[in-house]
Amino acid sequence: MYEGAIQDLIDALGRLPGVGPKSAQRIAFHILQSDADIAAALVDAIRTVKERVKFCTQCGNVSEETECRICRDPRRDNSQICVVEESKDVIAVERTREFRGKYHVLGGAISPIDGIGPDQLRIKELMSRLSDSAITEVILATDPNLEGEATATYLARLIKPLDIKVSRLASGLPVGGDLEYADEVTLGRAFEGRRNVEN
Amino acid sequence: MYEGAIQDLIDALGRLPGVGPKSAQRIAFHILQSDADIAAALVDAIRTVKERVKFCTQCGNVSEETECRICRDPRRDNSQICVVEESKDVIAVERTREFRGKYHVLGGAISPIDGIGPDQLRIKELMSRLSDSAITEVILATDPNLEGEATATYLARLIKPLDIKVSRLASGLPVGGDLEYADEVTLGRAFEGRRNVEN
Secondary structure (H helix, E strand, O other), X not given: OOOHHHHHHHHHHHOOOOOOHHHHHHHHHHHHHOOHHHHHHHHHHHHHHHHHOXXXXXXOOEEOOOOOHHHHOOOOOOOEEEEEOOHHHHHHHHHHOOOOOEEEEOOOOOEHHHOEOHHHOOHHHHHXXXXXXXXXXXXXXXXXXXXXXXXXXXXXXXXXXXXXXXXXXXXXXXXXXXXXXXXXXXXXXXXXXXOOOOO | OOOHHHHHHHHHHHOOOOOOHHHHHHHHHHHHHOOHHHHHHHHHHHHHHHHHOEEOOOOOOEEOOOOOHHHHOOOXXXXXXXXXXXXXXXXXXXXXXXXXXXXXXXXXXXXXXXXXXXXXXXXXXXXXXXXXXXXOEEEEOOOOOHHHHHHHHHHHHHHHHHOOEEEEOXXXXXXXXXXXXXXXXXXXXXHHOOOOOOO
């Protein structure tokens, strides 16, 4: 619809996840009309990420070094590994301050529909880390959806023979939520996983 | 939350209009994980827009030349000018194929709250174009909201002494909509602007 360059930018932005044609147009005009240094900062940030950010050779988390900040940290507990799908999930778990062990980022979940099988994920790397005798517990923190559950089940079976404790994050009612708005699967899980009240 | 470069990119993306922290994170990881040429295409598109795209000296629409495609087009009717707020509105009107005249892009609407008065808009440029005797009608196509209406009223008063026909786009029920879902102002306008049915 537009002439040349502005349409090219709208198209490039529209290919980003979650950016529809209207927001692509809005962002393109924002970039066009804003100061040159705002566009330059964005260009720099994109280039730096592509040049400098890699994945930790140990856990697969994003990192600018060979090993990520968490793997390098000597204060982290080497006996626990928390397995997550993506780097974003590492940040989410870190925010809880509940976990002081290390991570393993799979790079996704098993999803036959998207053509992602165990070989596309960093499962081999996980198994080779588990052969290290220091690890005593694996916490499976994949997403609580179909793909995440399938991946957790697959991993649990794989790890079982190694005599390592395997756990899965609890499913149940979200804190601060309303019971009446919980879907039936979540509410069912909350019943299943009910805990005795000590008094 | 993240280390260095990836957080810088998330921050830069989060400053774009309509991009929240979650989508900024999602886009940043998409850029990180996708092929180098996808990021390069985006970087190129941003730079080209900043280098090459300017505003038409005549109508204020985006253009890579001194004058935009529409102003350069000899088949367009020089007697009508459609006044819009933004370049996006030019595209919207062009899509209707109802208008074969020329445009004038104001660059916004009068909005005292945002500190935008008549002097911040391309109104002086419009008035100087109107002094050209070829123009017989000005169609005010500013947005049908408070700011757009105020701008239209202001312009109508300014243009009146020039003995040029001034019109405003019709307000009424959107085509394909439901009468019961129309807000009362729109429905009121639809009554006000009702037309005789010829039979």
